[in-house]
Every structure is written in structure tokens, then in C-alpha cells.
Amino acid sequence: MSENDQLKKQFFFPGCSLVSSAKENYYSIYLVTKYLGIQLVELQDWNCCGTSSAHSINSQLALDLALRNIYLAREAGTLLVACPTCFIRLKLAHTLIKSDPKNINKFENYYGARFPKNLDIVPILEFLKRHSDKIKKVVDLNGLKFAPYYGCMLNLPPSIKREMTFSKVMESLLKKLGGNAVLWGYKSVCCGTFLSVVKPETVTPVVNKIFLSAMEAGAECIVTACSMCHLNLEIRCNLSNKIPVFHFSELLALAIGESSHISWFKRHIINPLPLLKKKNLL
Amino acid sequence: MINLGYTLKDIDTFIHRLKDKTHTNPYLCMQCLTCSNGCPYVEAMDHPPNHIIRYLQLGFLDRAITSNTIWICVGCNTCSSECPMAIDIPAIFDFLKEESLRKNIYPDIPDILKFHQAVLNSIKKYGRTHKLGIMIEFKLHSKGLLRDINIGLKMFYKQKLSLIPSSIKSTKEIQKLFDKDERK
Numbered sequence: 001m002s003e004n005d006q007l008k009k010q011f012f013f014p015g016c017s018l019v020s021s022a023k024e025n026y027y028s029i030y031l032v033t034k035y036l037g038i039q040l041v042e043l044q045d046w047n048c049c050g051t052s053s054a055h056s057i058n059s060q061l062a063l064d065l066a067l068r069n070i071y072l073a074r075e076a077g078t079l080l081v082a083c084p085t086c087f088i089r090l091k092l093a094h095t096l097i098k099s100d101p102k103n104i105n106k107f108e109n110y111y112g113a114r115f116p117k118n119l120d121i122v123p124i125l126e127f128l129k130r131h132s133d134k135i136k137k138v139v140d141l142n143g144l145k146f147a148p149y150y151g152c153m154l155n156l157p158p159s160i161k162r163e164m165t166f167s168k169v170m171e172s173l174l175k176k177l178g179g180n181a182v183l184w185g186y187k188s189v190c191c192g193t194f195l196s197v198v199k200p201e202t203v204t205p206v207v208n209k210i211f212l213s214a215m216e217a218g219a220e221c222i223v224t225a226c227s228m229c230h231l232n233l234e235i236r237c238n239l240s241n242k243i244p245v246f247h248f249s250e251l252l253a254l255a256i257g258e259s260s261h262i263s264w265f266k267r268h269i270i271n272p273l274p275l276l277k278k279k280n281l282l
Numbered sequence: 283m284i285n286l287g288y289t290l291k292d293i294d295t296f297i298h299r300l301k302d303k304t305h306t307n308p309y310l311c312m313q314c315l316t317c318s319n320g321c322p323y324v325e326a327m328d329h330p331p332n333h334i335i336r337y338l339q340l341g342f343l344d345r346a347i348t349s350n351t352i353w354i355c356v357g358c359n360t361c362s363s364e365c366p367m368a369i370d371i372p373a374i375f376d377f378l379k380e381e382s383l384r385k386n387i388y389p390d391i392p393d394i395l396k397f398h399q400a401v402l403n404s405i406k407k408y409g410r411t412h413k414l415g416i417m418i419e420f421k422l423h424s425k426g427l428l429r430d431i432n433i434g435l436k437m438f439y440k441q442k443l444s445l446i447p448s449s450i451k452s453t454k455e456i457q458k459l460f461d462k463d464e465r466k
Contacts, residue, residue: 020412020413020442020444021437021442021443022442045452046450047409047410048409048410050405052398052401053398054401054405056353056379057379057395057398057402058402059376059377061459061460088359152357152358155360155362156359157370158306158363158368158369158370161363161368188360190356190358192356193356194356194394195326195356197430198391198394198396198397198420199394200429202325202354206322231442235436266440269440
């Protein structure tokens, strides 16, 4: 029996960023879940959730794109979703269909399969919160001062807001691993998403304020829960003196003793290696 | 100002359709300004979000639909998650954007629409977004062809832009979803 056979299987929806610009986020999530005794199984042939663009100009298409993934995950039971935007799109679609028997009928006629009413769509922070007891410190983060940045993750649309909250998940887990969260005001100010491409002059001042606020609070780095936030913070900050930005999963993987991290950290645009060396984490 | 020729009756049916589609009621808004005070991108908008809701309440649909606010909004839900009346403001803006396209009113920041279209083209082709392809299509259709070239190169050097798109196997199924939608 191979090692993987002993692991509990968990269906996983990585989203487009994790298989392209944020592969380091994917690898580190993979290692953290493996440490938790879970084998991630990528949802076969998953498609893009439609991101901001589909629901902006074509709401029916946004719903249809999300529903195909729900159809693919119909036997999964729980579907772990790495990206906050994907999570919101999938969860909203699921909630909308579930709420109306007419919608369920339409779904079942189109796909010729039962609508998975009880599919539990779980964002990565909620998943880590559920497993936080099992995460034990191997490498001490040596008091690394970090600014926990949630972006829009804490702001869910009203129809799904009541179901979960992730505030303090990053703070409590990283504290347990030897990190030190700073108190700051910008933890849920949006990174700008697509405005970063079409109106960078609008996004840069906001991103700069996020960095300045974190640095003023004494943070040595910013920790993000979303790969798009990570990218926008890295490319849109034009301050001469900036602190590195980590994916939450990278620091978790580092602290539980995974050592393949050099290859991920090399993918960062703001070089995190000097800080990690200073903190004796490499 | 553009007059889209909405009659009083049109306004009624419009708001009715809006409520039906977005499951949210703009008449609940009491203009407390929580949305506009919290919005991180309000400075780039021609009207703060609460004004758009006010226009809907008063039946000034033209002003709501032609505003760039509905296009600048990135849907971060800072407003809706704090709204004391639980109004899903980004959902209302999505509805207004689609309505404006139906009326052939295009945003005064054309790049936003071009970007969204480039993203959808990529999804139609591969079932997933291919960042490099989207950037190339977007750059060719927008004004600043060379803007951000250094960031693009940096991302490429850091292997954040793949040359080969990650594609799904059943692109035909995605095609069908697009076709189904265009037939409507």
C-alpha cells in the first residue's frame, strides 16, 4: 500500500490562479493538507468560475460556469476551494439553485443528474480552521511579525454571509506556530482585483496605503489568504521600501517543517529571502 | 445627459425585474452612507454607491445606468456586508451593467469592458483563464499597449505567466454554455 492510500481523499477546486501565476500557493496547500492526513484530489476537468468578468457582463453565464463545477462535484460531499472569488461564485450558485425547486428542475434536466443539495463548499480558511488542532509547530516562526491581510474574504454577500466567518483564522494559527500578528487597519481593504489591470493608477495608492499601514504597525511581512491579493500587492506597490508578501499556506508549510520552499519563494516578485534568513527560517 | 426614454411604467417593471433577479430591494436603503464611506474605490467613481441606489429609488434609471460607478465596482462586498439593510449592492450593479449593455450604453472607461470580454474569450476557448492570452488581447484593444510592460516581463521571468494555457478537456461543454446563453 502506498503512502497516498492511507490518506483521506478530499476533492479540491484550485481555480485558475493556482495552476498558473500562484503555483507556489498550490504546492504549499498541497503539503499542508498532506501533513493533515489528507490527499487532495483535483476536481476532474473543472472550469473557471467566471471570475469578476462573467458576473459583471453576463450573469446567466456566470451561473452556468459555476454550475458545471457543481455538477462535476456532485458526488464529492465536500469541495475544498482555494480561491475566495471561486468560493463566492460557487457558493452563490449553489445557494441560488438550492433555494428554488424550479431551478433544481432546470439543473437536473440540463445535466441529467440529481442536484447535489448537500454539497459542502468549503473555502480554504474554513477548512484550516476545522483542522487547526492537528497543526503542530515543527519550525518556530521566531516571532515573525506579520500583518494578516484578508482582502475581501471577510466581506461575503448578504445571502451567504451568515454561514461562516474567518476572522482571526490566520492570526490564531500563525500565533500557535510562533508568529506575531500586528494590529492594523487595512486587513480587509480590497486589493483592487481587475482594476489592477485596467486602472492601475487607482489601485497603486490603495495598495501603497496597505503596505504603509502594515509597516507602521511594525509588520515585517504581509500574509494573504488569496492568490490574487498576493499578486496585486506584489505588482502594484511602488514604494521604494516594501516588505515581502507571503501566502498564508507558505508560512504554514514552512512552520510544519516542509523544506521544499526555496523554489516557491523564488517565484515572489518582492524577494522574501533576506527576511527569512534574518529570522533564521531558512 | 443621455435620455434612455424610460416611462413611468418602464421604471416599475425595471425595479420589479431588478428585485427578482438580484433578490435584493433598493427601496430598503435609508441613505446611511455606510456603503460609500467604506468603499475602497469610491474616489474613482463618478457617483458614490449610495447615489446609485437613490437614483433607483427616485426612478432616475438613466443616471444609474450611465454612471461609471457600476463598472468601477469590483464586487469586494465591503459595502454589502456592512449594509444595515443587507442590500446586495454589487448584485444591483451587476444588473445595471447588463442593462446598460442591453441599451448599448458603454462605460466611459472602455478598458473595463474590453478586459471583461478578453477574460470571457479566454474561458470560451480553454474553459479556464489564460493570463498571458488575456493580457495580450486586452493590450491590443486598449490604449496603453506598452503600459506595465516591465511588470509583465517581471511576471514572465518569475514564471507567473505561462505560455501554454491550462485547458480543460471538454471545451465543447463550455462552448455549449456560451451558445445557450447567446441564443437567449
